[in-house]
Amino acid sequence: xxxxxxxxxxxxxxxxxxxxxxxxxxxxxxxxxxxxxxxxxxxxxxxxxxxxxxxxxxxxxxxxxxxxxxxxxxxxxxxxxxxxxxxxxxxxxxxxxxxxxxxxxxxxxxxxxxxxxxxxxxxxxxxxxxxxxxxxxxxxxxxxxxxxxxxxxxxxxxxxxxxxxxxxxxxxxxxxxxxxx
Numbered sequence: 001x002x003x004x005x006x007x008x009x010x011x012x013x014x015x016x017x018x019x020x021x022x023x024x025x026x027x028x029x030x031x032x033x034x035x036x037x038x039x040x041x042x043x044x045x046x047x048x049x050x051x052x053x054x055x056x057x058x059x060x061x062x063x064x065x066x067x068x069x070x071x072x073x074x075x076x077x078x079x080x081x082x083x084x085x086x087x088x089x090x091x092x093x094x095x096x097x098x099x100x101x102x103x104x105x106x107x108x109x110x111x112x113x114x115x116x117x118x119x120x121x122x123x124x125x126x127x128x129x130x131x132x133x134x135x136x137x138x139x140x141x142x143x144x145x146x147x148x149x150x151x152x153x154x155x156x157x158x159x160x161x162x163x164x165x166x167x168x169x170x171x172x173x174x175x176x177x178x179x180x181x
Contacts, residue, residue: 015181104134135155152175
C-alpha cells in the first residue's frame, strides 16, 4: 500500500499542484424570517503541496467560496464573499494500491467583503480579515503516475464576517484534479 503520486514507489519527495470545484456553505444566520437567504454557492480552489514521506504531506491552498446573499422585503439586499489562504499538514493512510484517505489540519487567513443596500435605511460595504483553524478529510485515487483525483471536505472556523458583526464558519466540499511531478 502507498499514497500514490508515482507508481512503483511510495511517491515521497514529490511536488504537486491542482485545482478543484465544489459546493461552498456559509454558516451565517439571516437577519429575520422576512428575508430570503442563500448561504450556498459554487466555490473553487487552487492548491500546491509537497509529499515528504509516505504518510505525510504539507500543502497550501487558495480558496474562493463564492457568495452568500440575503434579500429583504422592498429593495434591501446584501451579500458577503470570502476568500482564504491555507497551510495544512496531511496525514495519509493508503487503503489500496491506488486509493488513499487523508486528514488535514492547519491554519487559514480569510478575507470577507460584505455589501448591503437599503438595509434598515443604510447602504455600504465592509471587509474583515480572520485567522483560525482549518480541518479537512478526504480520499484520492491515482488515475496514472502523475494524475490524481481527489474528493475532500474542508471546514474553516469563523472564516466569514457579515456587517452586523456575526462570524461564521465556512465549508467546501470539492472535487479536484492534481498533477504530481
